[in-house]
Amino acid sequence: MNVFLIGIIIFVIVYLFLNWFARTSSKKIATTIKKIAVYFSLILATLLAIGGKYIFSLPFLFVILSGLKIKGLTTLQMFQLWRLIQFLKNSGKFSQGQFGKTHGSTNISKNEAYKLLGLSSGCSKEEVLIAVSKLQKKIHPDMN
Structure with a gap:
């Protein structure tokens, strides 16, 4: 009897999901799936971090970063752009008033x-x- 009841509940849930899927626009489906992935990754990353499995939580954190968008750029792309700017700034080629000049390593x-x-x-x-x-x-x- 319990198996029959669980089967009916699963059937109703699948029917409601497929009915919603057929009636909703593709843009809304995409945003909903993205939100679900971000929330699921956040919950799983938090659980793994609390459990001490920091390395296992990193992929889920990257999923969260890729899901967040700021002005058309993902957070991961913003971080990579910031790292590139810092590298160019530290190389000295693009510092103020020093463009195109080479820097000697020592003074003799x-x-x-x-x-x-x-x-x-x-x-x-x-x-x-x-x-x-x-x-x-x-x-x-x-x-x-």
């Missing part, structure tokens, strides 16, 4: 630079340019 004195080039302190500009060119050719990665 004139005497150290002349010693590195193999020149004496009182040489001409042409000699320095020739020595720089030779050094660049010597250490260039394409030249073996």
Whole structure:
């Protein structure tokens, strides 16, 4: 008797769901399914986090992030865009007033630079340019 009653209840629930599915617009169905996925993921991620299974809760948190939209961009895309901006900012190429300029890694004195080039302190500009060119050719990665 109990199996018969449970079968009728399941049949009624499936009938009501399919009836709602047939009468509702596809946009409303999509938003409802998205909301259900976000709420289900939030509940499951919370339960796993409370249980100490943080690694298992991460995929559900990413589902939640992808479900939230801000001005056409998902939260995950906003986070990736923020990381890209931080990377470009930290690289120094796009900092204020420094666009297109290269940054040296260390500061050396004139005497150290002349010693590195193999020149004496009182040489001409042409000699320095020739020595720089030779050094660049010597250490260039394409030249073996």
